[in-house]
Amino acid sequence: MTKPTITYGHGFLDDCNKLTGLTYGDWTETDTGALLSSAVSVDDYFVLTRTAGVAEAFLSYPDEGGANNLNLSPSIYTKIYWRFKTSSSNLKAKIMLIDSGGHGQTVLPETSSTLFTVGSATINFGDADLLDHIRLYANALASATGTVTYDFVLVCKNIFVFPNTQYGTEFTPPARYADIEIPSRITDVTQNLGSPSATFTASCNLDIGRLTTTSGTCTGDDWKRPQGVDAVYQTDFMKGEVFVDISHNSVTEPFQWLDTGKQRFKVTLRTPRFPEHSDSHTLDLEFREYSRSSKSNESYLERFG
Amino acid sequence: MNLQVTRQKLTLGTRDSVTGWYAKSFVDTTVEMIIITKGSTNSLLPPGTYVRTDALGLTTDGFLEGDQILADNTYYEVKATREHTVGDSFYYRECDLTLLPLENLTGATYTESTVEDARYRNKVYLETWLSSTALPNYIVAYGEPDYPLTRVFKEKGVDLVYSLGEHTSDTVIDSDHYPFGYKEHVPITTLCINKINIAGTKLMHQAETELRRVAETYPLGSLRALGARRPQTKRLGSLTLYSAEYMMEYQRDST
Numbered sequence: 001m002t003k004p005t006i007t008y009g010h011g012f013l014d015d016c017n018k019l020t021g022l023t024y025g026d027w028t029e030t031d032t033g034a035l036l037s038s039a040v041s042v043d044d045y046f047v048l049t050r051t052a053g054v055a056e057a058f059l060s061y062p063d064e065g066g067a068n069n070l071n072l073s074p075s076i077y078t079k080i081y082w083r084f085k086t087s088s089s090n091l092k093a094k095i096m097l098i099d100s101g102g103h104g105q106t107v108l109p110e111t112s113s114t115l116f117t118v119g120s121a122t123i124n125f126g127d128a129d130l131l132d133h134i135r136l137y138a139n140a141l142a143s144a145t146g147t148v149t150y151d152f153v154l155v156c157k158n159i160f161v162f163p164n165t166q167y168g169t170e171f172t173p174p175a176r177y178a179d180i181e182i183p184s185r186i187t188d189v190t191q192n193l194g195s196p197s198a199t200f201t202a203s204c205n206l207d208i209g210r211l212t213t214t215s216g217t218c219t220g221d222d223w224k225r226p227q228g229v230d231a232v233y234q235t236d237f238m239k240g241e242v243f244v245d246i247s248h249n250s251v252t253e254p255f256q257w258l259d260t261g262k263q264r265f266k267v268t269l270r271t272p273r274f275p276e277h278s279d280s281h282t283l284d285l286e287f288r289e290y291s292r293s294s295k296s297n298e299s300y301l302e303r304f305g
Numbered sequence: 306m307n308l309q310v311t312r313q314k315l316t317l318g319t320r321d322s323v324t325g326w327y328a329k330s331f332v333d334t335t336v337e338m339i340i341i342t343k344g345s346t347n348s349l350l351p352p353g354t355y356v357r358t359d360a361l362g363l364t365t366d367g368f369l370e371g372d373q374i375l376a377d378n379t380y381y382e383v384k385a386t387r388e389h390t391v392g393d394s395f396y397y398r399e400c401d402l403t404l405l406p407l408e409n410l411t412g413a414t415y416t417e418s419t420v421e422d423a424r425y426r427n428k429v430y431l432e433t434w435l436s437s438t439a440l441p442n443y444i445v446a447y448g449e450p451d452y453p454l455t456r457v458f459k460e461k462g463v464d465l466v467y468s469l470g471e472h473t474s475d476t477v478i479d480s481d482h483y484p485f486g487y488k489e490h491v492p493i494t495t496l497c498i499n500k501i502n503i504a505g506t507k508l509m510h511q512a513e514t515e516l517r518r519v520a521e522t523y524p525l526g527s528l529r530a531l532g533a534r535r536p537q538t539k540r541l542g543s544l545t546l547y548s549a550e551y552m553m554e555y556q557r558d559s560t
Binding site for chain 2: 002003163166167168202205208212214216261
C-alpha cells in the first residue's frame with residue numbers, strides 16, 4: 001500500500017544540462033584537482049570524469065569561493081532529490097550540502113550504481129543556517145578511473161502524498177515508434193521517428209482525505225498542506241491545492257518528481273480538473289513524462305524505476 | 306419458607322461521555338417477595354396470574370422497572386410491574402422478572418481503539434450543532450441502554466432522546482485495492498412522549514426539523530446526508546411513544 005507522491009515548491013533545480021552561465025555563476029571545481037573533466041552529455045546529464053586516486057573531487061554550485069549563495073531556508077525547503085549513476089562500482093557518487101555556517105550535510109554518502117538511481121533526503125543542518133552550496137562528488141577507489149553521471153538535483157519544499165486515488169490510476173508507457181497512418185506511412189511502423197511521453201492519470205476522491213499515517217484525532221484534511229496536522233495549522237485553502245500550486249508554477253518549475261508507488265519519473269502536470277457533483281467532489285490529474293534527451297539513453301528500468 | 310430477597314434499587318447517575326448513557330448504581334435493601342419461576346406450579350399464585358417471563362415476583366414492597374433482585378445467588382431484573390388493589394386499597398404487586406445469568410462477571414482488560422465508533426462520531430456532531438433553544442430537555446445517546454427508557458423520561462426529566470443505533474457500513478476501496486475509508490449509515494431515532502406543556506407529536510416534528518437544519522447547515526466534513534425516514538410511533542398501553550428513525554449517511558476515513 002504505497003500512495004503516490006509528488007514534489008512541489010522548487011527552491012533549486014539543476015536539470016544538469018548547463019555547467020556555466022547559471023543564475024549564480026558556474027558549477028566550479030573547488031577540490032584539489034582530481035577531476036579530469038566535467039561536461040554536459042546529450043543536453044541532459046553532468047558527466048564527471050575523474051583520475052585515479054582517493055582524493056575527493058567535486059563541483060560546487062554556486063562557487064564556494066565566490067560571493068553568491070543559494071540562501072535557501074531548510075525550514076521552507078525541506079527535501080532534496082537527485083538521480084545519478086556511476087560507470088563502475090569503483091566510482092562513487094556523493095552529494096553534500098554546505099550551510100551558511102560552512103558546515104556540511106552529506107545527503108548522499110559515497111554510493112555506486114551502474115544504473116540510474118534516484119535518492120532523496122531531508123535537509124537538516126541542526127540549526128537555523130541556510131543552504132548555500134551543493135557539492136556533486138565524483139570519488140573513486142585508489143586505482144579507479146571512470147565517470148559519475150548526475151541527471152538532476154532538486155531542492156523542494158516537500159512531497160505531497162495522495163490520500164487516495166479511489167477512482168483509478170492509469171500508467172501508459174508508450175511504444176517507442178511513431179504510429180503513422182497509412183497515407184503517410186512509408187515502410188514499417190517501427191520507423192523510430194519518436195514517440196509520445198509516458199503518462200500517468202489519477203482520479204481522486206476529495207471527500208475522504210486522511211492518510212493512514214495521520215492520527216485519528218487530527219482535525220486536518222490531508223488533501224490540504226501541511227499534511228497530518230490539525231486544521232488550524234493548515235495553510236492550504238482548498239483541497240488538492242498543491243496541484244494548483246504545481247500547475248500555476250509550472251512556468252518556473254520544469255518538472256516534478258512523481259512516485260506512483262510503482263513507477264518513478266519526472267513529470268509535468270497537465271491541467272488538473274476538479275469536478276464537483278452532488279454526491280462527490282473529485283480531482284482528475286494527468287501527468288506527462290518529462291525528459292530532455294532521448295529515452296534511448298536509459299533502459300526502461302532506469303526510465304521508470 | 307424464607308421470602309427475604311435483596312432488592313437492588315436502580316439509580317441513574319451522570320452520563321457517560323462516550324455513550325451518553327446514565328451510570329447505573331444500585332442500593333441494596335432486604336425485602337420480601339415470592340418468586341415463582343416459569344414452568345413451576347405453585348399454589349401461591351393468585352387466580353388469573355401466570356408467569357410471563359422467566360419468573361414472577363409477588364410482593365408488597367415497592368419496585369420499579371430496572372430494579373434488580375438477588376435471590377439465592379440468582380439475579381433477576383424487573384421488566385414490568387402491575388399493582389393489584391382491592392377497592393381503593395393496594396393489595397400486592399406483580400413483577401415480571403428476567404433471569405440475569407451473566408450478572409457480575411469480570412472481564413479482562415484491553416486497549417481501546419483510537420478509531421471512533423460511528424455512533425460516537427454522530428453523537429459529537431449532533432451535540433455540537435443541535436440547538437438547546439429550539440428543543441426542550443434533550444439528550445443524544447447510544448441506543449439500547451441497559452436501563453428502562455421510562456427512567457430517562459421520568460427520573461431524569463428528559464423530554465426528547467436522539468438515540469443512535471448501530472451502523473451498517475460499506476468499505477471504500479482505493480485503486481491499489483486497499484481499503485481507505487467507509488460509508489456508514491447510522492440510524493438516529495427520536496423518542497418523546499406527551500407531557501404537561503409538551504405534545505409528543507409536535508415535539509417529534511420539532512426534533513425532525515432541528516435534525517434537518519443541522520444536516521442542511523453542516524453537511525461537510527464527513528459528507529453527511531440525512532437519508533430515509535421511517536415512522537416508529539407506538540402505543541404502549543396507555544402511553545404513546547412518539548418516534549421516527551432517520552438514516553444518517555456519511556463517509557469516513559479508516560482512522
